[in-house]
Amino acid sequence: MGSTVKKIILRIGQVLLTLVIVLAIGLGIAYKILNPSAPDSQAFINGHILTMDAQSSIQQAVLLKNNIIQAVGSNEEIQQLITQDTLVHDLHQQTMIPGIIDAHGHYPGQGISAIGLNLNSPPIGHVKSIQQALEAIKQKTQTIDKGQWIIGYGYDDTVFTENRHFNRAELDKIAPEHPVFLIHISAHMGVVNSAGLKRLNITENTPNPVGGEYVKDPTTQQLNGLITETAFAPARAEVTRFSLPTVLKISQTASHMYLEKGVTLAQNGLALKVHMAGLSMASRLGLTPLRVMAWPEEKYAHELFKDDSQIQDLQHDKFYVGATKLVADGSLQIFTGFLTQPYHSHAPGKKADYKGYPSIEAPTLSETVTKFHQKGHQLAMHGNGDAAIDNIINAVATAQKAYPRKDPRHILIHAQMLRDDQMDRMLTLGITPSFFSAHTYYWGDRHRDIFLGKERAERISPTQTALEKGLRFTTHLDSPVVPMDPMLMVWSTVNRLTSSGKILGGEQGISVMQALRATTIDAAWQIFKEDTLGSIEKGKLADLVILEKNPLDNPKTIKDIQVQQTFIDGVLVFDRDSQP
Numbered sequence: 294m295g296s297t298v299k300k301i302i303l304r305i306g307q308v309l310l311t312l313v314i315v316l317a318i319g320l321g322i323a324y325k326i327l328n329p330s331a332p333d334s335q336a337f338i339n340g341h342i343l344t345m346d347a348q349s350s351i352q353q354a355v356l357l358k359n360n361i362i363q364a365v366g367s368n369e370e371i372q373q374l375i376t377q378d379t380l381v382h383d384l385h386q387q388t389m390i391p392g393i394i395d396a397h398g399h400y401p402g403q404g405i406s407a408i409g410l411n412l413n414s415p416p417i418g419h420v421k422s423i424q425q426a427l428e429a430i431k432q433k434t435q436t437i438d439k440g441q442w443i444i445g446y447g448y449d450d451t452v453f454t455e456n457r458h459f460n461r462a463e464l465d466k467i468a469p470e471h472p473v474f475l476i477h478i479s480a481h482m483g484v485v486n487s488a489g490l491k492r493l494n495i496t497e498n499t500p501n502p503v504g505g506e507y508v509k510d511p512t513t514q515q516l517n518g519l520i521t522e523t524a525f526a527p528a529r530a531e532v533t534r535f536s537l538p539t540v541l542k543i544s545q546t547a548s549h550m551y552l553e554k555g556v557t558l559a560q561n562g563l564a565l566k567v568h569m570a571g572l573s574m575a576s577r578l579g580l581t582p583l584r585v586m587a588w589p590e591e592k593y594a595h596e597l598f599k600d601d602s603q604i605q606d607l608q609h610d611k612f613y614v615g616a617t618k619l620v621a622d623g624s625l626q627i628f629t630g631f632l633t634q635p636y637h638s639h640a641p642g643k644k645a646d647y648k649g650y651p652s653i654e655a656p657t658l659s660e661t662v663t664k665f666h667q668k669g670h671q672l673a674m675h676g677n678g679d680a681a682i683d684n685i686i687n688a689v690a691t692a693q694k695a696y697p698r699k700d701p702r703h704i705l706i707h708a709q710m711l712r713d714d715q716m717d718r719m720l721t722l723g724i725t726p727s728f729f730s731a732h733t734y735y736w737g738d739r740h741r742d743i744f745l746g747k748e749r750a751e752r753i754s755p756t757q758t759a760l761e762k763g764l765r766f767t768t769h770l771d772s773p774v775v776p777m778d779p780m781l782m783v784w785s786t787v788n789r790l791t792s793s794g795k796i797l798g799g800e801q802g803i804s805v806m807q808a809l810r811a812t813t814i815d816a817a818w819q820i821f822k823e824d825t826l827g828s829i830e831k832g833k834l835a836d837l838v839i840l841e842k843n844p845l846d847n848p849k850t851i852k853d854i855q856v857q858q859t860f861i862d863g864v865l866v867f868d869r870d871s872q873p
Contacts, residue, residue: 328579331863340384345814345828360862388843392557392836394816396767400559403773404547413447445475459484461518479624482521504652552867555838555856558584576612588618616673622681630678637746659688666692679710728754730786737791751798784852835863
């Protein structure tokens with residue numbers, strides 16, 4: 294080999310090495326920007342610190358060392374620990390609470406607002422009729438290429454003046470060259486036009502899965518576009534298989550929405566394999582500053598829990614693999630929740646004695662619960678109707694009898710129609726509920742007048758009875774079903790006002806402090822994170838939220854309180870004063 298060729302090869306090697314070094318330095322700088330460290334020492338003084346410790350004590354000041362809470366106490370106590378290197382924040386009598394934990398939701402689903410069409414009705418949005426929604430969809434066809442999905446979200450048939458769902462024919466008329474996928478506010482059903490059905494390979498001959506339906510017109514026996522429950526879930530998964538840039542856009546949008554509301558731990562409560570991998574990687578790279586808890590869906594969970602290596606690959610300091618998610622029934626507001634007594638009003642197309650139905654038959658549910666329980670895993674089971682809750686409790690009872698565990702902390706998600714006798718059984722079996730208590734606000738009037746009737750509606754989300762029985766619980770918003778707004782959630786749990794201003798089951802309201810605990814320390818306990826998160830105590834991680842006002846001052850105005858700052862690991866991740 295000639296000397297000239299050797300020199301060229303050597304030069305190429307030097308250039309490549311330089312590029313690798315530059316790239317490594319660039320990635321290192323980018324990582325540090327995306328993953329900033331907390332100051333060595335920080336103090337917050339002159340505040341109202343709602344610690345959420347065992348005594349629900351209220352203090353004045355907090356000292357942090359890096360990302361750990363070092364001390365909590367009076368101004369005088371903390372000032373004695375402050376050095377010249379301590380960064381001091383004067384709270385000026387503002388209120389600090391622990392970082393809010395999303396006890397159940399579907400992060401980053403709320404970020405779909407970055408790309409989707411908002412079809413929410415009051416009190417969330419402004420769409421009041423199908424005709425109004427169709428006009429918005431028609432306008433959307435003018436802004437995206439033919440053949441691209443039009444995704445709408447949040448529509449509610451029970452609010453529309455037409456009092457019905459969309460149908461395939463009217464969607465075909467306004468969007469013949471675009472597949473359309475409209476997601477109901479329950480997130481348990483949706484409507485698809487002909488182009489969308491073709492893209493999803495759904496035909497009149499496609500069989501209904503157990504617990505779901507491809508709904509047909511009763512006269513023509515042709516698909517009308519409505520897809521429900523277990524038929525809807527795989528269709529939604531296929532339509533929302535977004536490109537990486539779109540996923541990042543959705544995640545960034547959702548992260549901002551959560552942080553500005555004081556949420557420091559978000560949850561994906563029904564994660565597919567692709568979701569788990571993407572969320573873990575985004576978190577590891579610092580593309581989202583939030584802590585994220587993901588609950589794998591059943592099929593993936595069987596694979597995931599075969600050995601520990603997959604979980605170890607996924608988990609790190611801000612991403613956690615949690616309970617296995619099962620869905621035992623649907624939603625009350627779409628007549629798919631499974632009740633022991635018939636619905637108050639006739640469900641469309643159903644007989645007067647219609648009670649809904651299970652998404653998983655009781656024997657199958659029991660067998661599945663036992664398999665995971667036997668291996669020591671936690672389960673989170675969606676149950677709205679009291680018949681579905683019976684199935685869940687019976688399944689856990691069977692598993693506990695065969696393989697007793699002292700503290701499984703299996704979670705009953707939503708628990709809308711939870712009865713007193715069911716609470717007693719849950720206490721003995723180690724089941725903890727997470728209530729969707731904001732139902733009283735968003736659907737309370739319709740639960741009373743349409744779905745359940747007055748007596749049953751006043752008993753939804755029975756937080757006070759649970760408290761009296763010593764049944765530890767959390768509350769959640771199931772976002773993006775409703776917006777992530779923890780202060781509204783606390784307000785709903787305390788006041789139980791409907792969107793029309795009526796009190797619905799006021800005797801089930803609880804104190805402000807207890808409602809705050811349900812979304813902080815109790816939410817941490819429910820997912821086995823109470824040793825590191827959920828309260829402002831020495832040794833815990835410095836996830837902190839500063840509110841403009843004290844929620845304890847006026848229970849009626851809690852929902853209007855804004856978050857001023859959010860800290861995760863002692864790092865400021867949201868500052869209202871810095872927002873454009």
